[in-house]
Amino acid sequence: MVKGLLQRKFLHVVVILTMVLAIGPMSAMAEQSKDHKADATVQQAKAAQNVPKTGFEKRDGDGWTTTEEESQFLKEVASKSDRVTYSVVGTSNEHRPLNLVKVGFPKAPSDADIAAGHNILIMGTPHGNEPSGHEASLMLLRDLAFTDDPDLLETLKDATILFIPEPNPDGREANTRGNADGIDNNRDHLKLETPEIQAVESVINKFQPDIVVDAHERPSAKGNPDLEVLWARNFNVDKPLYEISKEMVQDYVRPDVENAGFTTGLYGNPPGSGSGSEQILRNMSGLRHSIGLLTEAPGQQEPKRRVEMQRAAMDSVLNFYHERFDEVTGITEQSKVNKEEDGANQKPFYLSGTRDWDQTEYPPTILDPAPKGYLITDSQAEDINRHIHLFSLKTEKVGNNGIYVSMKQPMMTIVPLLMDHGADFNEVDGIPIYDTDNPGTAGNAKSLADFYQEQGEFKNDQAAAKVIAHLTVIHHAEQLGQSNKVVKHLKGFKVLVGQQEQNENISDRAAHMLNNYADYLLEKWQ
Numbered sequence: 001m002v003k004g005l006l007q008r009k010f011l012h013v014v015v016i017l018t019m020v021l022a023i024g025p026m027s028a029m030a031e032q033s034k035d036h037k038a039d040a041t042v043q044q045a046k047a048a049q050n051v052p053k054t055g056f057e058k059r060d061g062d063g064w065t066t067t068e069e070e071s072q073f074l075k076e077v078a079s080k081s082d083r084v085t086y087s088v089v090g091t092s093n094e095h096r097p098l099n100l101v102k103v104g105f106p107k108a109p110s111d112a113d114i115a116a117g118h119n120i121l122i123m124g125t126p127h128g129n130e131p132s133g134h135e136a137s138l139m140l141l142r143d144l145a146f147t148d149d150p151d152l153l154e155t156l157k158d159a160t161i162l163f164i165p166e167p168n169p170d171g172r173e174a175n176t177r178g179n180a181d182g183i184d185n186n187r188d189h190l191k192l193e194t195p196e197i198q199a200v201e202s203v204i205n206k207f208q209p210d211i212v213v214d215a216h217e218r219p220s221a222k223g224n225p226d227l228e229v230l231w232a233r234n235f236n237v238d239k240p241l242y243e244i245s246k247e248m249v250q251d252y253v254r255p256d257v258e259n260a261g262f263t264t265g266l267y268g269n270p271p272g273s274g275s276g277s278e279q280i281l282r283n284m285s286g287l288r289h290s291i292g293l294l295t296e297a298p299g300q301q302e303p304k305r306r307v308e309m310q311r312a313a314m315d316s317v318l319n320f321y322h323e324r325f326d327e328v329t330g331i332t333e334q335s336k337v338n339k340e341e342d343g344a345n346q347k348p349f350y351l352s353g354t355r356d357w358d359q360t361e362y363p364p365t366i367l368d369p370a371p372k373g374y375l376i377t378d379s380q381a382e383d384i385n386r387h388i389h390l391f392s393l394k395t396e397k398v399g400n401n402g403i404y405v406s407m408k409q410p411m412m413t414i415v416p417l418l419m420d421h422g423a424d425f426n427e428v429d430g431i432p433i434y435d436t437d438n439p440g441t442a443g444n445a446k447s448l449a450d451f452y453q454e455q456g457e458f459k460n461d462q463a464a465a466k467v468i469a470h471l472t473v474i475h476h477a478e479q480l481g482q483s484n485k486v487v488k489h490l491k492g493f494k495v496l497v498g499q500q501e502q503n504e505n506i507s508d509r510a511a512h513m514l515n516n517y518a519d520y521l522l523e524k525w526q
Contacts, residue, residue, distance in 0.1 A: 052076040052142060056135045061304040064131045065138060067096050067169045073138060074099055081145035082107040083156065089164070090199025093180040096169035098199045103144045103163070105156035111206070118159040118329050120211040120321060121204065121290075122314055126186045126281065128171020128178070132297045133215020136310035137165045155322045162207060167200050177219075186214075189284040190417060190425055192386050200281075201390045204288055210332045211248075212285035212292050213317055215310055219299035225265035227257050227309045228296040232286025233357075234276035235350035235364060236413045238335035242355065244328065245291045248320050253293070256316035262309045267296045270362055276354035278417045279425060287413040289335040291328065293317065336410035343407030346370050346434075349416050351423045365422060367432075373406040374419040374430030375439050377520060384427050387418055398440040401524050404433070421512055431517050440524065442478045442486070445517040446471040452510040463505035467514065470496055474521075486525045494518050 055069035065073070078084045085108040090098040102108045109117070122140065124133030141163045144152060155161075166172055170180040178184050179194055188197040204212065218228070231245035254264040268274020276283055285292030295313045297306040321328060346369035353364020381388065381395070381403040388395060391411050396404045405415055417423050419430030433439050435447035449468050458464035470493045477485040494515060501511035 051146060054135060054138045065135060067173060070166060074101060077142050077145050084108055084145045089203055090195055092170045092196055094170045098164060098167055098196060100203055101141050101163040103141055103156065103161045105153050109160055114160045115207050119162050119207050119209050121162045121209040122213040123164045123167055124215045125172055126167050127216060128168045128174060128176050129219055130217035132217055132306035132310045134166050135307045136314055137163050139311060140314050151322050155318060158325055164200060167196055186281060187279045189281050190278045192390055205390050205392055209290050210328050211317060211321060212290045213314060214281045215295050217297045217299040221298035222300040223298045225263040226298055227262055227313060228265045228267035229253055230267040230274055230282060230294045232283045232292040233355045234278060234283040234286055235353050235355055237286035238338045240331050241286060241335045244331050248291060252320040253313050253316045257309060257312045260312035267294060270357045289332050339413055340408055340410050343409060343412035346372060351416060351420060367416060370407060371432035371434055372436050373404055373433045374415060375433055376403050376428055376430045377401055380428040384418060387427060399524060402440045404439050429516060431513055431520060442471055442475040442521060446475055448517060449514060457507040457510035459505040463500055483525045487522060490518050490522050
């Protein structure tokens with residue numbers, strides 16, 4: 001028993017000694033761990049001090065970042081991060097720069113690589129008195145430049161994140177909605193009149209982003225809800241693209257912004273804001289085959305809070321893009337194919353109208369069937385040269401005085417909006433072509449008259465027969481090269497159409513377009 005007791009006492013002592021010996025090194029390790037943690041904290045603090053800050057951040061939200069501060073901020077970010085490059089893609093009327101920032105991983109790719117790959121575009125402050133989107137975009141691009149988040153780095157490997165932080169620097173400087181000429185830049189995405197929007201659309205045309213974020217504010221709003229959002233609602237946006245745009249807003253952006261502590265709602269009410277107008281970026285993005293997102297912060301809330309909700313929406317878009325990357329890129333690419341096929345097959349085209357609105361109360365204007373294309377004169381083509389270039393429209397020379405613009409192309413989504421007599425904001429009065437056999441001839445004009453007869457644009461068959469017979473005579477003279485007879489009969493044809501219109505034997509639209517065709521042929525033969 002004594003032996004056993006000693007053994008137990010010995011074992012007890014051994015255990016105690018072992019514990020004592022172990023405590024010493026563990027204490028030393030704990031101290032070392034504390035030292036390492038302290039060192040890491042110091043390093044993080046030093047790194048945070050070296051991270052560039054916006055003017056807004058330096059003033060703790062008491063004053064927005066100026067154009068000069070933006071330029072200095074971008075210069076500093078690009079100098080400290082290989083992921084970032086930037087360039088001036090345009091200048092305002094008052095010669096302020098519009099900067100395009102490109103963020104990629106492990107470094108920002110070349111323009112050629114960006115155009116050949118995938119990207120999204122985040123744009124802040126198209127209205128100068130709505131500054132929170134500008135600040136959020138600057139902060140986000142900076143954070144992407146230095147982030148270690150694996151999901152974000154994976155996204156930056158797959159796609160470039162593009163930013164135009166300040167697309168209206170003159171308006172921002174003056175704190176006005178419009179640019180220096182008083183033009184609302186967000187009503188210029190079809191007309192392309194302002195230098196600022198020409199620069200923006202050149203970027204979109206060159207890089208064809210999968211998603212476009214357009215950050216706005218409601219200047220007089222106090223909240224309730226905080227952030228309002230919306231997707232592209234133009235009827236001519238390809239349906240799968242429209243559906244995933246809506247899903248991004250409803251299933252990602254709104255819940256994520258609400259989880260960040262803000263309330264959300266949908267922007268606009270019929271018959272005004274929130275429409276499918278082709279003039280605004282949200283809808284034009286969809287017509288260009290991108291997912292278009294509008295954000296609208298409440299302009300009467302505290303500045304830092306407005307910036308935070310804009311940033312929450314932008315973060316959500318990046319998360320959506322990361323999670324649904326293959327689906328998003330597949331749908332945006334297929335959208336181009338689908339719309340080209342729609343144009344070839346003369347699917348209905350909407351000159352006006354808004355998806356998600358009551359069509360009985362707000363009926364759309366529809367071309368059904370849509371034309372196969374439009375015939376315009378050389379001078380008209382010159383008038384819309386910037387549109388042909390910035391929308392990459394495919395055109396075909398016809399004779400010595402005409403241009404044919406086919407609907408069989410991805411950007412058929414804007415062709416009638418630019419060229420149809422019935423469009424709300426058309427730039428030229430093109431001649432709709434329903435038969436592509438020899439456009440720009442009297443025989444083709446006769447085919448147009450035949451189409452109008454089929455569509456019931458004439459009061460009766462007798463009225464149609466007079467017009468068609470006259471065009472048949474002109475066609476015969478044209479085939480024989482009898483220019484004097486062609487011109488003489490064309491002038492008589494214009495008188496006939498005028499009489500028919502006055503007697504209400506032909507619709508205004510049909511009369512107008514047949515008159516236009518006669519003018520085109522007169523220019524050709526005189």
